[in-house]
Amino acid sequence: MATNLATEPIWKDIVTGKVTVEFEFMAARILQAAVSRSFKQSPSEIRLEHCAQDLRELFMQNMKLSAVKKDLTRILGSKF
Amino acid sequence: MASTLSSLDTVCHLIDQGEKLLLAGDESSLSTLPAGDWIGGTTPYFMTARNEQQPRETIHVSTLPQFIEAIEIRFYDETTIDSIYTDAPANGVSFLIIPATSPTHYAFALNAPKFENFAVRPLAGWIAGIALEETGLRHPMVYNGMTREASERKAVVMHITLPDHQVADIGIINMFCQGAGDVIVFPGDGFSADFAYINGELRNFRDYIIENDIDTRLPLVADHYGVSINTSMREIGRQQDKVEFYAPVFSHLNYKHARPVTNYNSKLKAQLPIGLKQQMVFACSCILNQRYPGQKIELPPVMTGPVSYGEIAYLLLNQTMVYVRIIDVPRSVYEQPFHLTI
Numbered sequence: 001m002a003t004n005l006a007t008e009p010i011w012k013d014i015v016t017g018k019v020t021v022e023f024e025f026m027a028a029r030i031l032q033a034a035v036s037r038s039f040k041q042s043p044s045e046i047r048l049e050h051c052a053q054d055l056r057e058l059f060m061q062n063m064k065l066s067a068v069k070k071d072l073t074r075i076l077g078s079k080f
Numbered sequence: 081m082a083s084t085l086s087s088l089d090t091v092c093h094l095i096d097q098g099e100k101l102l103l104a105g106d107e108s109s110l111s112t113l114p115a116g117d118w119i120g121g122t123t124p125y126f127m128t129a130r131n132e133q134q135p136r137e138t139i140h141v142s143t144l145p146q147f148i149e150a151i152e153i154r155f156y157d158e159t160t161i162d163s164i165y166t167d168a169p170a171n172g173v174s175f176l177i178i179p180a181t182s183p184t185h186y187a188f189a190l191n192a193p194k195f196e197n198f199a200v201r202p203l204a205g206w207i208a209g210i211a212l213e214e215t216g217l218r219h220p221m222v223y224n225g226m227t228r229e230a231s232e233r234k235a236v237v238m239h240i241t242l243p244d245h246q247v248a249d250i251g252i253i254n255m256f257c258q259g260a261g262d263v264i265v266f267p268g269d270g271f272s273a274d275f276a277y278i279n280g281e282l283r284n285f286r287d288y289i290i291e292n293d294i295d296t297r298l299p300l301v302a303d304h305y306g307v308s309i310n311t312s313m314r315e316i317g318r319q320q321d322k323v324e325f326y327a328p329v330f331s332h333l334n335y336k337h338a339r340p341v342t343n344y345n346s347k348l349k350a351q352l353p354i355g356l357k358q359q360m361v362f363a364c365s366c367i368l369n370q371r372y373p374g375q376k377i378e379l380p381p382v383m384t385g386p387v388s389y390g391e392i393a394y395l396l397l398n399q400t401m402v403y404v405r406i407i408d409v410p411r412s413v414y415e416q417p418f419h420l421t422i
Contacts, residue, residue, distance in 0.1 A: 022306045023306070026250065026251070026252060026307060026393075027199050027202070027250065027394060029304065029306050029307045030193075030199050030304060030307055030393075030394050030395065031198065031199035031200065031394075033193070033304040033307075034193040034194075034198050034199065037193070037332055038193075038194070054197060054198070054199075054200055057197075057200050058199065058200045061170060061171065061200065061201070062247065064247040064407070064409040065247055065249055065407070
């Protein structure tokens with residue numbers, strides 16, 4: 001099934017901590033820590049959008065890596 | 081892709097042939113190299129399978145693959161380093177070398193996670209240094225081989241663009257994890273600390289280290305969503321009531337003293353991915369790994385590179401090994417990737 005990564009709410013949920021994931025892809029873990037902290041320090045819709053976009057971009061750019069594919073399967077489930 | 085210790089003549093030959101190189105060695109060698117597609121940084125120490133002492137003129141060479149589409153070499157200083165991620169190519173990898181104790185080193189160490197597009201694109205590298213016995217006598221240096229400029233203040237970067245069917249992946253080998261001891265929280269970010277909250281109680285950190293006879297050869301470890309980040313102690317203040325670190329501590333993290341590592345060499349091998357030999361383009365190892373208590377470290381032959389004063393894998397690390405591999409992606413994957421849209 002196709003999904004639109006840009007409109008997926010999961011990225012925002014990860015930034016806010018509503019969804020917690022231990023990613024296999026190391027860069028995602030490091031970025032997750034940074035964006036979650038950034039949002040916590042000054043929470044706003046713009047910041048949330050920006051942080052979610054960074055996470056999404058990381059995954060889009062690295063979808064060729066098997067760790068990324070596994071992580072996407074984990075967070076998007078059957079939509080991936 | 082090759083990673084070897086080489087003579088000055090061999091390196092000159094590789095540069096003349098147009099090879100794209102990441103170099104590490106002594107200032108006296110790097111400063112005499114011809115212009116070409118290379119960057120370099122000073123270190124007198126190298127990570128090799130045998131870990132033996134090398135002659136001063138030896139240069140460590142990481143030869144980058146021929147299939148690279150484009151490179152860009154440039155300096156960043158402490159006012160421009162924040163754009164390193166936005167300048168990186170969309171499909172590629174950036175290699176960064178920073179002189180130890182330079183303003184750019186401190187700016188990167190303290191602020192990298194706040195940079196625009198942090199960690200969205202792969203960034204790896206190392207902190208250049210000098211021989212321990214030459215501290216205060218010489219400065220760590222980095223080199224832009226394209227212009228033959230050297231700097232003791234700025235960082236040098238090679239941004240590399242890869243073809244669509246290649247992808248770079250950065251790995252961290254960290255032998256340490258948090259021990260079962262006290263939770264340590266620092267009141268501020270920085271390369272030194274005079275106070276820390278120990279299990280919630282504010283104490284002089286130097287006194288805490290001394291009174292508890294803490295082995296400072298083992299780092300403090302913070303857990304970032306499953307990635308263990310080490311901070312190694314550089315000096316327990318003799319003249320001042322503070323502890324200095326090789327990398328900054330951050331106020332938002334909970335640290336614990338590392339658990340001692342048993343079976344070091346077998347655990348090291350277990351962390352190396354299968355097939356690394358064919359994919360490896362770069363590796364470096366912290367100088368503090370050389371002095372791990374009571375252990376002669378055995379490295380697989382594929383793990384050669386500069387011994388560093390800090391490793392870079394997106395952000396500054398300590399007491400780790402970092403490697404970069406470039407992975408071939410099957411045509412079926414990159415031509416028809418996924419049913420995902422943006």
